[in-house]
Amino acid sequence: xxxxxxxxLTRQRIVEAASAMIDAEGLAALxxxxxxxxxxxxxxxxxxHFATKAEIVDAVAESVVAQVDVxxxxxxxxxxxxxxxxxxxxxxxxAHPNIVPVLATGPGRRPAGLAMAEAVYGALxxxxxxxxxxxHIGALMRYLITGSALGSFALGFAADPELYARYPHxxxxxxxxxxxxxVDEGAFALGLDLLITSLSxxxxxxxxx
Amino acid sequence: xxxxxxxxLTRQRIVEAASAMIDAEGLAALxxxxxxxxxxxxxxxxxxHFATKAEIVDAVAESVVAQVDVxxxxxxxxxxxxxxxxxxxxxxxxAHPNIVPVLATGPGRRPAGLAMAEAVYGALxxxxxxxxxxxHIGALMRYLITGSALGSFALGFAADPELYARYPHxxxxxxxxxxxxxVDEGAFALGLDLLITSLSxxxxxxxxx
DNA sequence: ACCTGAACACCGTTCAAGT
DNA sequence: ACCTGAACACCGTTCAAGT
Numbered sequence: 155x156x157x158x159x160x161x162x163l164t165r166q167r168i169v170e171a172a173s174a175m176i177d178a179e180g181l182a183a184l185x186x187x188x189x190x191x192x193x194x195x196x197x198x199x200x201x202x203h204f205a206t207k208a209e210i211v212d213a214v215a216e217s218v219v220a221q222v223d224v225x226x227x228x229x230x231x232x233x234x235x236x237x238x239x240x241x242x243x244x245x246x247x248x249a250h251p252n253i254v255p256v257l258a259t260g261p262g263r264r265p266a267g268l269a270m271a272e273a274v275y276g277a278l279x280x281x282x283x284x285x286x287x288x289x290h291i292g293a294l295m296r297y298l299i300t301g302s303a304l305g306s307f308a309l310g311f312a313a314d315p316e317l318y319a320r321y322p323h324x325x326x327x328x329x330x331x332x333x334x335x336x337v338d339e340g341a342f343a344l345g346l347d348l349l350i351t352s353l354s355x356x357x358x359x360x361x362x363x
Numbered sequence: 364x365x366x367x368x369x370x371x372l373t374r375q376r377i378v379e380a381a382s383a384m385i386d387a388e389g390l391a392a393l394x395x396x397x398x399x400x401x402x403x404x405x406x407x408x409x410x411x412h413f414a415t416k417a418e419i420v421d422a423v424a425e426s427v428v429a430q431v432d433v434x435x436x437x438x439x440x441x442x443x444x445x446x447x448x449x450x451x452x453x454x455x456x457x458a459h460p461n462i463v464p465v466l467a468t469g470p471g472r473r474p475a476g477l478a479m480a481e482a483v484y485g486a487l488x489x490x491x492x493x494x495x496x497x498x499h500i501g502a503l504m505r506y507l508i509t510g511s512a513l514g515s516f517a518l519g520f521a522a523d524p525e526l527y528a529r530y531p532h533x534x535x536x537x538x539x540x541x542x543x544x545x546v547d548e549g550a551f552a553l554g555l556d557l558l559i560t561s562l563s564x565x566x567x568x569x570x571x572x
Numbered sequence: 573a574c575c576t577g578a579a580c581a582c583c584g585t586t587c588a589a590g591t
Numbered sequence: 592a593c594c595t596g597a598a599c600a601c602c603g604t605t606c607a608a609g610t
């Protein structure tokens with residue numbers, strides 16, 4: 155074939171295919187050759203558009219983070235902004251759990267990650283939190299959100315009754331898988347509620363650092 | 364060489380070498396051939412002791428979780444137990460951050476993981492929390508602990524001032540790397556404190572489900 | 573039982589050759 | 592500029608051969 159008059163690939167097509175592959179089969183299943191085959195080209199062709207596989211994965215992470223709603227902070231009380239943003243971020247990651255390990259390490263150089271950090275930190279600073287505390291709160295929210303998206307707590311327990319025979323309190327742990335949605339969502343909702351109400355209490359008492 | 368009269372390898376030696384390699388160079392740097400070379404044998408020899416590479420990684424995760432102190436619950440108030448256990452777990456993961464993605468998905472079939480779940484859940488049940496709430500609290504603690512261990516929040520921001528030029532509130536984010544210890548530890552300590560004090564408030568008000 | 577070399581089907585990436 | 596085939600140095604894993 156050599157060079158076609160109309161390019162066969164674009165960065166966007168590559169990112170979309172990679173994202174779908176990661177969603178469907180996991181990060182480990184993404185290979186340059188498999189991705190290329192999916193796109194109807196040979197493996198090395200991808201290097202005309204991205205320098206490395208890591209760059210492709212990074213672009214997928216960027217496209218996922220870009221789906222988070224950060225407009226919720228504008229004009230809102232910091233508590234409401236934080237709560238709505240956290241729910242939006244959580245929902246996006248729940249839809250794309252396999253990419254979470256990549257973005258859990260921070261924004262890096264990704265524009266969407268930096269824009270999100272700017273929005274969260276800015277809202278906290280504008281509300282009157284000290285710089286150090288605003289940073290802590292931002293970190294804390296990331297811990298809860300990525301920690302919960304990294305893997306279902308409920309599905310972390312094998313649905314095998316025999317496994318729990320020797321653990322008296324876990325004798326019903328094999329039933330967790332059947333209710334994993336309620337368990338995982340309930341735990342996240344509880345965590346978000348506890349964190350925001352207790353932060354709110356401190357704030358109202360004037361403790362903002 | 365063929366079979367030596369005294370076996371060259373043991374499961375324990377393999378796990379120790381794999382753990383050191385993961386700590387020093389990361390999960391991705393662990394390969395069967397490199398691990399074998401480190402142990403003075405050829406790659407395939409490892410398959411006489413473990414069926415797959417995943418089993419070796421799992422054994423490393425087990426050995427890390429086994430270092431967490433779960434005796435803190437015996438005879439203690441549930442609040443104190445939870446706080447001490449969380450600190451112990453956090454300290455262990457901070458010492459071995461590269462294995463966190465493996466154990467963040469739950470206990471699986473690892474005895475140390477199951478024993479830890481038993482201790483945490485048992486302490487909450489014995490304190491009077493409902494089964495559903497005890498599960499939520501256990502999940503929540505895992506979210507915070509693994510989420511914070513998965514990667515430094517502060518180091519997730521590149522120490523490159525130019526990167527933040529267009530983000531008004533992030534103009535000092537490049538300084539985070541210099542204080543990453545205070546930032547990460549401060550955020551975890553704040554999160555633990557907020558969660559436990561607000562849970563304690565609910566508990567004292569009789570809201571245990 | 574336990575270690576070995578050879579082999580299989582994969583990887584990410586480079587590069588000269590084609591249009 | 593952009594796609595290709597061939598090649599490099601790796602992977603995890605299998606297996607027959609050795610003691």
